[in-house]
Every structure is written in C-alpha cells, then in structure tokens.
Amino acid sequence: MDLLNEIFVAPFVLIGELPDLFVQTIWEGFVAGILYALIALGFVLIFKASGVFNFAQGIMVVFAALTLVGLHALGIPAWIALFLTIGVMALLAMGIERVVLRPLVGQHDAILLMATIGLTLFLKGAGESIFGGEPKTMITTELGLPTGVTDLEMFGGLVSLQHLDIAAVVIATVMVIALAIFFSKTRIGRALRAVADDHQAALSVGISLNQIWAIVWFAAGVVALVTGIMWGARSDVSFALEVIALKALAVLILGGFTSIPGAIVGGLIIGIGEKIFEVYWGGLFGGGVEAWFAYMLALIFLLFRPQGLFGEKIIERV
Amino acid sequence: MSTAAEIDQAETILEVNNIEVIYDHVILVLKGVSLTVPRGGIVAILGANGAGKTTTLKAISNLLGAERGDVTKGNIMFKGEEIQSLSPNDLVRRGCIQVMEGRHCFGHLSIEENLMTGAFTRKDGAAAIKKDLEMVYNYFPRLRERRTSLAGYTSGGEQQMCAIGRALMSKPEMILLDEPSMGLAPQLVEEIFEIVQSLNTQEGVSFLLAEQNTNIALRYATYGYILESGRVVLDGEGKALRENEDVKEFYLGVGGEGRKSFKDVKHYKRRKRWLA
Numbered sequence: 301m302d303l304l305n306e307i308f309v310a311p312f313v314l315i316g317e318l319p320d321l322f323v324q325t326i327w328e329g330f331v332a333g334i335l336y337a338l339i340a341l342g343f344v345l346i347f348k349a350s351g352v353f354n355f356a357q358g359i360m361v362v363f364a365a366l367t368l369v370g371l372h373a374l375g376i377p378a379w380i381a382l383f384l385t386i387g388v389m390a391l392l393a394m395g396i397e398r399v400v401l402r403p404l405v406g407q408h409d410a411i412l413l414m415a416t417i418g419l420t421l422f423l424k425g426a427g428e429s430i431f432g433g434e435p436k437t438m439i440t441t442e443l444g445l446p447t448g449v450t451d452l453e454m455f456g457g458l459v460s461l462q463h464l465d466i467a468a469v470v471i472a473t474v475m476v477i478a479l480a481i482f483f484s485k486t487r488i489g490r491a492l493r494a495v496a497d498d499h500q501a502a503l504s505v506g507i508s509l510n511q512i513w514a515i516v517w518f519a520a521g522v523v524a525l526v527t528g529i530m531w532g533a534r535s536d537v538s539f540a541l542e543v544i545a546l547k548a549l550a551v552l553i554l555g556g557f558t559s560i561p562g563a564i565v566g567g568l569i570i571g572i573g574e575k576i577f578e579v580y581w582g583g584l585f586g587g588g589v590e591a592w593f594a595y596m597l598a599l600i601f602l603l604f605r606p607q608g609l610f611g612e613k614i615i616e617r618v
Numbered sequence: 619m620s621t622a623a624e625i626d627q628a629e630t631i632l633e634v635n636n637i638e639v640i641y642d643h644v645i646l647v648l649k650g651v652s653l654t655v656p657r658g659g660i661v662a663i664l665g666a667n668g669a670g671k672t673t674t675l676k677a678i679s680n681l682l683g684a685e686r687g688d689v690t691k692g693n694i695m696f697k698g699e700e701i702q703s704l705s706p707n708d709l710v711r712r713g714c715i716q717v718m719e720g721r722h723c724f725g726h727l728s729i730e731e732n733l734m735t736g737a738f739t740r741k742d743g744a745a746a747i748k749k750d751l752e753m754v755y756n757y758f759p760r761l762r763e764r765r766t767s768l769a770g771y772t773s774g775g776e777q778q779m780c781a782i783g784r785a786l787m788s789k790p791e792m793i794l795l796d797e798p799s800m801g802l803a804p805q806l807v808e809e810i811f812e813i814v815q816s817l818n819t820q821e822g823v824s825f826l827l828a829e830q831n832t833n834i835a836l837r838y839a840t841y842g843y844i845l846e847s848g849r850v851v852l853d854g855e856g857k858a859l860r861e862n863e864d865v866k867e868f869y870l871g872v873g874g875e876g877r878k879s880f881k882d883v884k885h886y887k888r889r890k891r892w893l894a
Binding site: 405487490491493494496497498499500501502503504505506507508 | 717739
C-alpha cells in the first residue's frame with residue numbers, strides 16, 4: 301500500500317501543496333529540453349541531407365566551445381572570437397566534406413557512421429592537444445549574456461528564473477525559426493530538402509552535393525557552437541559535455557531522425573519528463589533518475605513506435 | 619537521302635565518339651557507341667532492356683560516377699567542348715540536363731518546389747525564373763492545377779510532366795530524356811511526346827531520348843540509333859527505320875510472316891546474323 305501511495309498519490313499531493321515547486325521544475329526541465337533539442341537538431345540536419353548518422357555531433361559541441369574559450373584566452377575580444385569560431389566551424393565543415401565524405405560517396409551507411417566515429421576521436425585528440433584537457437569557464441559575461449536571477453511570486457511561493465536560462469530559450473527559439481525559414485523559403489533550403497529526398501535526382505538537376513554537404517555540416521557546426529555556449533555557461537566547458545550529447549540520441553528516437561519538429565518536441569518531452577520524474581518519483585529509486593530516464597523512455601519508444609513521434613512519412617503511390 | 623545530308627550540314631550540338639563504359643572496373647557495358655545530335659533535333663536511342671540506353675545517357679550527363687561507372691575510351695563533345703571531366707552541375711549550367719528514368723521527383727516537395735529546384739544553377743534573377751515557371755505551366759496545365767500538392771501524391775503522368783518541367787526550368791539547350799513512356803497509359807505517352815515535340819519546335823530544345831517503345835519514338839524522332847548489347851547495330855532517319863524490314867520484325871513486332879516465336883529457327887538465325 302505504501303508503495304502504491306508513493307507512486308500514485310503522494311507526488312500529486314505534493315504538486316497540489318507546492319505548485320511553485322512544480323512550476324520551477326517544469327521551467328528547469330523546459331530549459332534543459334531546449335538544449336537537448338538543439339543538439340538533436342544538429343544530428344537531424346546532417347542525417348536528412350546526407351543520410352549520415354553523425355556520431356561526432358557531441359564532440360563538435362565541445363570543440364566549438366573550446367575554440368571560443370581558447371581564442372578568447374589568447375586576448376581576442378569575445379565577439380571577434382565568436383566570429384572566428386564560426387569561421388573555424390566553416391573550415392571544419394569544408395574539411396570534413398573534402399577529406400571524409402567525398403571519398404566515401406555511395407558507400408554503405410555503416411561505413412559513413414564509422415567514419416564519423418573516427419572523426420569524433422580525431423576532434424577529441426585535436427581539442428585536447430590544442431586546448432588542454434582541463435575544464436574551462438565559458439566567457440558568459442564577455443559575450444553579453446545576462447547572469448542575474450528574477451524571482452517571480454507565484455502561488456504564494458517563489459519561482460526563480462535564471463536570466464541565462466531565459467536567454468538560452470530565446471536564442472534557441474530564434475535559431476529554430478531561422479532554420480525553419482531557411483529550409484522552407486530559400487533556394488539553398490529547397491535544394492537541401494531535395495537532396496534529402498533523392499540524391500540522384502538532385503544531382504541530375506544540377507545541385508552540387510559537395511556544396512550542400514558542406515553547408516549542412518556548417519549549419520550543424522553553428523548549432524553545435526550555440527549549444528556549446530549555453531551548456532558551457534550552465535556548467536563548465538569540458539569533454540564531459542560530450543556525454544550530454546548522448547541524450548540527444550534518446551531525443552532522436554522519440555522525435556524521429558528526420559524531423560525538425562520531432563527534435564524539438566522530443567527534446568522538451570525528455571527535458572521536462574526527466575526533471576519531473578526526478579523530483580517527484582526519484583525518491584523511489586534512490587535518486588539519480590535523471591541520468592537514465594531518457595534512455596528508458598527511448599527504449600519504450602523503440603518497442604512500440606520505432607519511427608518516433610514525427611518519423612518520416614513514407615509516401616508511396618499504390 | 620537528301621534529308622540526311624541536311625542533318626549532316628546542320629550544326630551539331632552533341633557528339634559521342636566511340637565511348638566505352640565500364641562499371642565497377644570490370645563490367646563492360648558500352649563497347650564503342652557513337653552518335654550525333656544536331657541542334658534542334660529529336661534523336662532516339664532504341665533497344666531492349668540492358669542494351670545500354672540509360673548508360674549512354676548517364677555517360678553524357680556524367681551521372682555515372684555516382685554509380686561507379688567510368689567512361690574508359692572515346693570522348694563526348696557538347697557544343698564543341700569535351701565534357702567528360704565536368705560535374706553534372708557544370709553540365710546543367712552549360713545547358714544539358716537529364717530527366718532520369720522513373721521520373722525521380724522529390725516526393726516531399728510540392729510540384730512548384732520541384733520545378734524551382736530545376737532553376738538551382740541559374741543566376742539570371744527571380745523575374746526570369748518566374749517567367750519560365752509560367753512557361754512550364756503553359757506547356758503542362760495539369761501541373762498548375764497541382765502546384766501545391768506534394769509530388770509524391772501525384773499520378774505517374776503528372777510526375778513525368780513534373781520531371782520534364784523541372785528540367786526545363788534550368789533553361790536547357792538539350793534534354794536527355796530517359797524512358798518517358800515507362801509505366802504510363804498509351805494516351806498519356808502520346809500527350810507527353812506531343813509536348814516534347816512542341817518544346818522542340820517552339821523553344822528550340824534538342825532532345826536525345828532513350829525508349830523501349832520503338833513505335834512511338836520513331837514517329838517523333840528525326841533520327842534513331844538502335845543499340846544491342848552495348849553497340850549501335852543500326853542507325854537512320856526515323857522514317858527510314860520505321861520502314862526497315864529488320865526493325866519492323868525485331869522491334870515493332872510486325873512484318874515478316876506473322877507472329878514469331880523463339881522456336882522459329884529461321885527467325886533465330888536471321889536474328890543472330892542481325893546481331894553479329
């Protein structure tokens with residue numbers, strides 16, 4: 301009886317008693333979810349356009365953040381360092397297209413996946429030997445990101461909103477909207493979708509696959525940089541960030557590998573879900589639920605809806 | 619043969635000289651194919667499955683690379699320039715585009731978006747592209763009706779029209795059209811060939827088309843090449859080929875003495891001689 305009470309009654313009583321805690325939990329989950337969604341977005345971009353599952357997306361987040369902090373440490377002003385980092389991500393994208401993707405055109409998916417694992421190791425090694433392995437602090441204030449806290453009075457309690465979190469949500473939202481417009485309205489965006497649909501046909505109408513791949517990897521690099529800044533500001537910039545990127549896998553399984561809305565909704569479900577589960581049901585498992593909740597959810601999805609919530613609709617004429 | 623002389627005198631837009639194509643470094647598919655397309659002509663490559671029609675077109679449009687095919691001998695000239703080392707998008711920019719077999723529309727893009735992808739290589743501004751979109755809609759009124767539907771949900775005929783319209787959006791001087799009749803009802807095939815002909819006469823687009831449907835192809839083509847196992851075995855003007863006894867017998871299914879079967883030894887020997 302006690303156990304049933306713990307599962308089905310006590311948490312809801314707690315929600316009723318302390319609604320401010322509930323709002324706070326949801327907010328924190330929401331922010332984490334947005335950041336998961338950003339990482340997942342990087343995966344989706346590349347997967348859609350080239351069919352490559354980019355294992356290196358996580359390390360790209362770390363690499364971008366490290367480059368930014370490292371350049372700033374050399375005495376370069378923060379904003380200039382930011383633009384230089386974007387430049388580095390562009391060079392990286394072109395390099396990957398030239399050295400890794402182009403020679404492997406037409407190879408089996410598994411080979412391309414292995415190539416991105418190789419890329420992960422390369423970036424990890426390069427990052428460590430250039431910038432060193434110790435954790436660094438993100439240059440939050442130098443970039444003009446706010447740091448204060450606003451306390452909102454709500455339901456007779458306080459809900460505190462970190463300004464940094466608010467900024468993260470705003471920036472992520474702007475970025476997703478910008479990407480959505482880019483994809484649906486521009487010439488390059490249309491070409492990206494065309495490539496995602498049919499490589500051969502895209503080639504036949506004169507779309508250059510090499511150019512498109514470089515653009516997609518660059519876009520994923522910029523997404524990685526933004527994610528790196530935001531996560532770095534919340535914790536430290538270190539190689540441990542890469543582990544967070546693994547959670548994006550769970551997000552992808554939930555949302556579907558090819559869907560941008562899926563990545564966003566999946567990110568939010570996992571972010572909010574794991575926070576709520578941790579706060580209200582975590583005690584049952586002795587805490588630490590956050591670390592595995594996402595994977596459990598992904599497993600359940602794999603069993604019952606393997607294409608994800610928004611998996612590719614397969615259009616077939618009968 | 620006065621018309622043949624005229625064709626010889628006309629400016630040549632495409633010239634394929636004795637090309638050999640090898641897939642995967644081992645499979646010899648084309649064993650020396652030569653053909654010529656005059657500017658403003660409709661030339662047909664005919665032949666059965668596996669004769670090398672598609673390979674010939676892909677060798678010209680340089681789409682072979684993506685399938686691990688290589689042109690190992692001979693050369694291909696488009697508007698007087700060698701084009702084998704160009705990428706497909708360079709070639710589209712120069713005015714030669716392929717419509718692939720099986721249509722290959724972008725299923726998750728609307729018809730209009732599909733057409734717009736054809737203009738990817740163009741740099742002459744939105745107004746000119748808009749004008750050509752209008753031109754395509756005038757040739758294919760059905761596409762205008764379905765402009766907002768996803769291409770994946772449209773019928774086979776509409777997809778074939780979409781694929782041809784998409785190619786037109788690149789402002790081509792020459793279209794390589796692979797098997798336009800595939801999987802379409804006879805009426806639709808007729809409709810599509812009529813449009814090809816009017817594009818040819820009104821817009822001055824040259825066509826090189828690969829077809830299994832010898833009958834209809836020879837009615838519209840000014841010149842034809844017949845391919846068997848990677849070789850040109852016969853070529854001639856459309857009309858002359860239609861009246862050729864061997865073509866009648868082996869490709870049009872008429873002539874000779876009634877229906878033939880594989881058991882017919884005489885027929886078999888004649889066919890052997892024809893292929894040799």
